Amino acid sequence: MSAVVPETTTANLVEVTHLKKWFPIRGGILSRVVANVKAVNDVSFGVKKGEVLGLVGESGSGKTTVGRTILRLIEPTEGTISFQGQDITHIPKNQLRSYRRKMQIIFQDPFASLNPRMTVGDIIAEPLVIHNLEGSAQARNDRVAELLQLVGLNPDHVRRYPHEFSGGQRQRIGIARALAVRPEFIVADEPVSALDVSIQAQVVNLLQDLKEQLGLTILFIAHDLAVVEYISDRIAVMYLGKVMELAPSRDLYLKPRHPYTEALLSAIPTPDPTIKRERIVLQGDIPSPINPPSGCVFRTRCRYAIAECANTVPELKEVSPGHFKACIRDDIPGLS
Amino acid sequence: MDEKRLVDVTDLKVHFFTDDGVVKAVDGVSFHIDKGETLAVVGESGSGKSVASLAMMRLIPNPPGKIVGGQVLFRGKDGKTRDLVKEDEATMRKIRGNDIAMIFQEPMTSLNPVYTVGDQIAEAIVLHQGKSKKEALDQAAEMLDLVGIPEPKKRLSNYPHQMSGGMRQRVMIAMALSCNPSLLIADEPTTALDVTIQAQILELMNKLREEIGMSILFITHNLGVVAEMADRVVVMYAGRAVEEADVVPTFKKPLHPYTMGLLNSVPRLDLAATHQQRLEAIPGNVPNPLNLPQGCAFHPRCKFFKPGLCDQDIPVLQDAGNGHMVRCVRWAEIQKGEVVGA
Ligand SMILES: Nc1ncnc2c1ncn2[C@@H]1O[C@H](COP(=O)(O)OP(=O)(O)O)[C@@H](O)[C@H]1O
Ligand SMILES: Nc1ncnc2c1ncn2[C@@H]1O[C@H](COP(=O)(O)OP(=O)(O)O)[C@@H](O)[C@H]1O
Numbered sequence: 041m042s043a044v045v046p047e048t049t050t051a052n053l054v055e056v057t058h059l060k061k062w063f064p065i066r067g068g069i070l071s072r073v074v075a076n077v078k079a080v081n082d083v084s085f086g087v088k089k090g091e092v093l094g095l096v097g098e099s100g101s102g103k104t105t106v107g108r109t110i111l112r113l114i115e116p117t118e119g120t121i122s123f124q125g126q127d128i129t130h131i132p133k134n135q136l137r138s139y140r141r142k143m144q145i146i147f148q149d150p151f152a153s154l155n156p157r158m159t160v161g162d163i164i165a166e167p168l169v170i171h172n173l174e175g176s177a178q179a180r181n182d183r184v185a186e187l188l189q190l191v192g193l194n195p196d197h198v199r200r201y202p203h204e205f206s207g208g209q210r211q212r213i214g215i216a217r218a219l220a221v222r223p224e225f226i227v228a229d230e231p232v233s234a235l236d237v238s239i240q241a242q243v244v245n246l247l248q249d250l251k252e253q254l255g256l257t258i259l260f261i262a263h264d265l266a267v268v269e270y271i272s273d274r275i276a277v278m279y280l281g282k283v284m285e286l287a288p289s290r291d292l293y294l295k296p297r298h299p300y301t302e303a304l305l306s307a308i309p310t311p312d313p314t315i316k317r318e319r320i321v322l323q324g325d326i327p328s329p330i331n332p333p334s335g336c337v338f339r340t341r342c343r344y345a346i347a348e349c350a351n352t353v354p355e356l357k358e359v360s361p362g363h364f365k366a367c368i369r370d371d372i373p374g375l376s
Numbered sequence: 377m378d379e380k381r382l383v384d385v386t387d388l389k390v391h392f393f394t395d396d397g398v399v400k401a402v403d404g405v406s407f408h409i410d411k412g413e414t415l416a417v418v419g420e421s422g423s424g425k426s427v428a429s430l431a432m433m434r435l436i437p438n439p440p441g442k443i444v445g446g447q448v449l450f451r452g453k454d455g456k457t458r459d460l461v462k463e464d465e466a467t468m469r470k471i472r473g474n475d476i477a478m479i480f481q482e483p484m485t486s487l488n489p490v491y492t493v494g495d496q497i498a499e500a501i502v503l504h505q506g507k508s509k510k511e512a513l514d515q516a517a518e519m520l521d522l523v524g525i526p527e528p529k530k531r532l533s534n535y536p537h538q539m540s541g542g543m544r545q546r547v548m549i550a551m552a553l554s555c556n557p558s559l560l561i562a563d564e565p566t567t568a569l570d571v572t573i574q575a576q577i578l579e580l581m582n583k584l585r586e587e588i589g590m591s592i593l594f595i596t597h598n599l600g601v602v603a604e605m606a607d608r609v610v611v612m613y614a615g616r617a618v619e620e621a622d623v624v625p626t627f628k629k630p631l632h633p634y635t636m637g638l639l640n641s642v643p644r645l646d647l648a649a650t651h652q653q654r655l656e657a658i659p660g661n662v663p664n665p666l667n668l669p670q671g672c673a674f675h676p677r678c679k680f681f682k683p684g685l686c687d688q689d690i691p692v693l694q695d696a697g698n699g700h701m702v703r704c705v706r707w708a709e710i711q712k713g714e715v716v717g718a
């Protein structure tokens with residue numbers, strides 16, 4: 041195993057190296073581990089300070105697990121996580137506090153993630169209380185009002201409850217809560233996937249503005265590549281627990297180099313009935329992460345697979361400046 | 377009804393009488409579907425797409441719902457045209473089995489978890505075509521083969537939970553098509569699926585449509601899917617159709633400000649090389665169905681809103697030429713460029 045951390049520079053705010061998360065499946069009367077769900081299986085990447093790194097892939101590819109492992113909400117099986125150049129993989133939970141404040145998460149379902157019995161003001165103030173910030177009640181109230189304004193909500197709404205808000209507004213509340221403690225790094229896990237398109241655009245724009253305004257670094261997780269393309273500086277494409285390709289956003293779309301990315305892009309229906317493209321329809325389903333294919337995990341659905349693909353686990357290697365792919369073939373017309 | 381027509385819906389109204397008030401889920405919707413045609417109904421959540429299609433099948437839960445007006449003319453396989461709003465339950469049951477079939481977003485809600493998929497498809501065939509169990513099982517295997525399920529004979533003995541989401545949706549399609557319907561209502565059939573699986577299902581539906589020659593009412597909120605599947609499009613907002621046109625003019629020359637806004641807010645990968653790094657969102661939120669804005673329900677979010685005009689009467693659906701229908705009092709001015717959006 042050679043350590044390949046794409047774009048390893050000191051400018052990385054967050055870095056994961058050979059990250060693995062296997063979920064054990066227990067069975068039998070002795071509850072022994074009978075198999076493992078290889079949710080994240082040797083993933084390495086860095087997120088530069090001030091950038092938005094998009095993480096895309098179909099459901100079950102391991103995106104959420106990567107995001108939550110970075111935040112240490114899930115303990116990694118192997119590999120390292122570093123934040124601001126410091127290895128935080130093994131810092132005991134009770135000493136994680138100062139990192140927790142710097143790293144926050146925004147969830148997909150803004151309803152499930154907000155306590156229905158708390159007022160919006162209390163929901164947003166809660167992290168301030170937990171982290172003992174903005175000491176006085178007055179300072180907290182001011183901060184909450186400021187946050188509501190920041191996310192485009194009326195500060196008069198502090199005494200209302202989540203159910204009084206629409207999906208888009210609830211997502212804004214979730215964002216305000218995440219920003220309350222002035223984090224540097226945000227994991228946004230499918231933050232717009234549950235929203236209608238017109239509202240989705242509002243929230244994407246808001247996140248973009250906040251990133252500029254507050255200098256945030258964001259890991260933006262989504263299964264919708266089109267949304268990710270708008271907000272991300274760079275994008276990592278995951279499949280079955282592995283990163284298949286990583287490149288600057290527009291490069292990835294204009295010149296995909298990995299067969300999976302090519303197929304994924306071609307599967308997205310274009311909102312223009314006059315454009316008829318040749319479509320690569322991938323056959324079959326994603327294999328089980330309990331028993332992923334040997335070699336390249338994509339090979340069972342890849343139209344370019346050769347015998348060798350079953351034997352070699354492709355490394356994520358740089359194929360042009362800043363553009364990485366994990367595929368042993370570099371002779372595929374159109375992809376090389 | 378015109379020779380080529382299969383369905384003609386006129387002024388359909390479905391209201392829900394709830395404790396909090398009357399939800400006018402569908403409030404005066406008209407559209408038609410020709411034989412062999414795919415009509416897409418598009419709109420954001422809560423716009424009334426599902427309720428409109430359930431009303432056509434007469435599956436509105438009563439109480440609290442009720443079809444309070446309009447007609448749904450449908451030409452049966454027997455050549456007779458009926459108003460489905462007025463038919464009795466026995467006739468509707470026949471129509472639901474033989475003429476109109478439906479598939480949904482989540483196949484698990486319509487598949488029975490305790491029966492094998494073979495038994496479920498066969499049961500539908502026995503019921504509607506009066507075949508023996510043995511013949512029905514053979515036909516079920518053929519249907520699974522038709523919808524692209526590998527080793528169909530073996531799969532007959534699978535239970536739904538043993539299949540992936542994409543496979544289950546194929547089973548639903550097989551079941552729906554087993555009675556050879558003339559109309560397939562597909563309500564967000566690919567919304568819960570990953571894009572690569574969605575591509576498989578859309579390809580399958582297009583193939584089957586050509587082979588079988590049925591009409592499809594395709595309900596979706598995804599404009600990319602609309603562009604891919606539809607011949608014609610109805611755009612719904614807050615229980616009303618605001619625009620109806622052939623698919624190309626819908627995308628290339630939309631007349632209603634809501635349709636324009638919707639198209640602008642969709643992230644466009646095909647424009648990745650040139651687009652701006654910002655999406656054009658529609659401001660505000662979808663209105664509360666219990667308290668719709670006066671006049672044009674879209675007016676609080678519309679950049680062409682004119683006080684005293686748009687917030688008075690509900691605009692009527694007008695023909696802008698060539699059957700391109702639009703429900704906006706200002707559409708002509710907007711088209712001529714006489715008004716600039718705020
Ligand atoms: N707590 C868990 N126990 C067992 N398996 C899990 C657990 N969490 C996630 N998984 C599995 O790990 C894989 C990756 O899941 P996830 O990270 O949620 O993917 P994504 O976010 O890309 O959809 C899936 O196969 C999922 O079923
Ligand atoms: N059983 C019901 N009782 C009350 N309101 C309902 C019921 N079913 C649907 N509605 C309301 O009807 C409206 C239209 O819903 P629906 O047709 O499901 O929208 P769509 O399919 O476009 O997302 C919504 O406001 C919804 O809340």
Ligand code: SF4
Pocket residue numbers: 632633634672673674675676678679680681682686691703704705706707
């Ligand atoms: S009627 Fe007025 S408010 Fe409604 S869409 Fe037309 S211009 Fe906009």
Ligand SMILES: [Mg+2]
Pocket residue numbers: 103104105230
């Ligand atoms: Mg996830």
Ligand SMILES: [Mg+2]
Pocket residue numbers: 425426427563
């Ligand atoms: Mg619906």
